[in-house]
Amino acid sequence: MPAKAAKLDLFKTLKQDYVAPRKPVVVKTSPAKYLAIEGLGKPGGEEFQACIGALYGVAFTIKMTRKFAGQRDYAVSKLEAQWWADGTNDLGRAPMDKWRWKLLIRTPDFIGQQDLDRAKAVLLKRGKGQEVMRVQLETIDEGTCVQMLHVGPYEREGETVAVMRQFAESRHYAFDGRHHEIYLSDPRRVPPERLKTILREPVKPAP
Amino acid sequence: MATRRTSTLRDYQERVLRVVVYIQDHLDEELALERLARIACFSPCHFHRIFQGMVGESLSDYVRRLRLERAATRLKLDSASILSIALDAGYSSHEAFTRSFRSAFGLPPSRYRHSQRSSRARNAPSGLHYEPRRRPREFRPVNTEPPMDVRIISLKPMRVAFLRHVGPYSEVGATWDKLLTYLGKEGFLGGDAMFIGICHDDPEVTPASKIRYDACVTVDPCFKPVGDIGVQSVAGGPYAVTTHFGPYHQLGVTYTRLLGEWLPRSGRVLRDAPCFDVYLNDPQGTAPEDLITDVYAPLR
Numbered sequence: 001m002p003a004k005a006a007k008l009d010l011f012k013t014l015k016q017d018y019v020a021p022r023k024p025v026v027v028k029t030s031p032a033k034y035l036a037i038e039g040l041g042k043p044g045g046e047e048f049q050a051c052i053g054a055l056y057g058v059a060f061t062i063k064m065t066r067k068f069a070g071q072r073d074y075a076v077s078k079l080e081a082q083w084w085a086d087g088t089n090d091l092g093r094a095p096m097d098k099w100r101w102k103l104l105i106r107t108p109d110f111i112g113q114q115d116l117d118r119a120k121a122v123l124l125k126r127g128k129g130q131e132v133m134r135v136q137l138e139t140i141d142e143g144t145c146v147q148m149l150h151v152g153p154y155e156r157e158g159e160t161v162a163v164m165r166q167f168a169e170s171r172h173y174a175f176d177g178r179h180h181e182i183y184l185s186d187p188r189r190v191p192p193e194r195l196k197t198i199l200r201e202p203v204k205p206a207p
Numbered sequence: 208m209a210t211r212r213t214s215t216l217r218d219y220q221e222r223v224l225r226v227v228v229y230i231q232d233h234l235d236e237e238l239a240l241e242r243l244a245r246i247a248c249f250s251p252c253h254f255h256r257i258f259q260g261m262v263g264e265s266l267s268d269y270v271r272r273l274r275l276e277r278a279a280t281r282l283k284l285d286s287a288s289i290l291s292i293a294l295d296a297g298y299s300s301h302e303a304f305t306r307s308f309r310s311a312f313g314l315p316p317s318r319y320r321h322s323q324r325s326s327r328a329r330n331a332p333s334g335l336h337y338e339p340r341r342r343p344r345e346f347r348p349v350n351t352e353p354p355m356d357v358r359i360i361s362l363k364p365m366r367v368a369f370l371r372h373v374g375p376y377s378e379v380g381a382t383w384d385k386l387l388t389y390l391g392k393e394g395f396l397g398g399d400a401m402f403i404g405i406c407h408d409d410p411e412v413t414p415a416s417k418i419r420y421d422a423c424v425t426v427d428p429c430f431k432p433v434g435d436i437g438v439q440s441v442a443g444g445p446y447a448v449t450t451h452f453g454p455y456h457q458l459g460v461t462y463t464r465l466l467g468e469w470l471p472r473s474g475r476v477l478r479d480a481p482c483f484d485v486y487l488n489d490p491q492g493t494a495p496e497d498l499i500t501d502v503y504a505p506l507r
Contacts (some may be wrong), residue, residue: 007491008489009492011492050398052398053397053398054398055396055397055398056398057272057396057397057398060387060391060396061391061392061394061396062387062393063391064387064390064391064396065392066389067388067391068388068389068391068392069394074489075489076489076491076492077492078492119394122392122393122394123394123397124394125394126393126394126395126397126429127429128397128398128428128429129395129397130399137352145456185497186487186488186497187499188487188499188500189450189487189499190499
């Protein structure tokens with residue numbers, strides 16, 4: 001059997017982007033390549049679930065196509081998402097069915113448009129749904145951010161964000177950009193009080 | 208529609224007792240799993256876990272302990288050599304017998320012979336012991352706290368693409384790799400695919416090299432069998448489901464508790480069809496302690 005290169009796990013090779021501290025820290029993120037799909041509506045709603053399915057479907061199809069061809073294997077990274085709402089900086093003020101989200105899966109640099117197009121074609125041939133067409137490859141540069149681990153239900157993230165905001169202000173930063181979450185736990189079975197989610201808020205120097 | 212069969216804890220205990228009595232009466236014989244399962248009226252694919260879960264010992268450990276207890280009785284009652292008692296108990300040497308005996312009784316056979324110790328070995332959670340003059344009429348079924356969190360759901364039949372693996376359970380990863388790589392590049396891993404493992408043999412009972420395991424992924428009707436990848440249907444109907452958190456190599460404990468502790472107290476009876484695992488996250492990129500697996504047991 002041929003010797004295998006160590007399996008690539010982006011959360012490990014890019015561990016500076018994926019720190020999960022119990023107290024807020026400043027993180028200088030690098031431009032990041034993702035598979036992404038954008039949508040509107042309640043987290044856990046039909047559109048949301050369909051888009052998660054499409055995103056993972058594309059991610060696994062790209063990975064397995066390369067693996068079948070004997071190319072370097074890598075782990076499909078855990079789900080992330082950016083969240084925002086039109087007309088307000090405070091997501092909590094907008095009703096959930098008006099929340100906008102961009103679901104993300106961090107993807108190795110060697111994945112290109114060709115890989116994506118091929119995966120979409122194969123999935124569509126199998127009747128895998130129009131959401132697949134909406135998946136894009138995107139590079140997002142969030143620059144300097146404040147990052148912290150949130151343990152507990154998603155509904156209580158406000159408390160962690162408040163701690164992060166205070167920390168940012170103490171360092172003369174202001175929040176500037178979309179709220180970003182990195183899902184370390186699977187909400188389907190993990191009890192809400194034990195969910196672990198990394199929260200990231202891009203910042204700019206305070207005026 | 209067939210009436211649901213019910214069964215009480217006492218019913219389960221009585222069926223296990225039939226096996227216990229049979230074992231005591233045939234302690235020198237081979238005691239094949241299929242025969243014991245038939246005596247208990249459980250399907251062979253479930254019997255061992257039910258026995259182990261209720262009695263607190265695997266079948267082979269239980270039989271070994273009873274043989275040691277009988278040997279202990281003989282050590283006291285007659286003056287046969289330790290070696291001949293060892294051979295009659297199924298051991299191939301004095302040393303092997305002494306090791307097992309010491310583990311069960313806390314002291315070697317030679318010292319035991321001259322002691323006042325009882326012929327009951329330690330570590331018998333059920334309270335069942337070798338007692339040639341009595342027929343065991345009851346035992347303490349294991350009941351660990353807290354009780355398992357089990358839900359009963361109704362499944363529709365599922366059509367799956369699968370690859371069969373024959374060999375040690377620890378090596379099924381390679382089979383999954385092959386199946387997922389092929390299905391993935393062919394576009395069959397859309398986001399709603401379920402990943403199911405059907406283990407037809409109990410790793411505690413079947414030699415590692417003979418364990419049959421099917422790695423399965425749900426597919427829609429347009430998937431046709433190709434090469435080694437076949438298609439089968441996972442039966443629909445009622446299932447008891449419990450979630451196992453943690454490494455796959457500890458799944459056996461969850462199975463034993465589900466079949467040996469929850470089931471006998473549930474009032475339900477199993478269907479003669481295999482149990483299976485549904486893997487909820489991807490072992491690549493997930494730490495073993497974060498793995499989540501649903502265990503399904505088919506009910507009548």
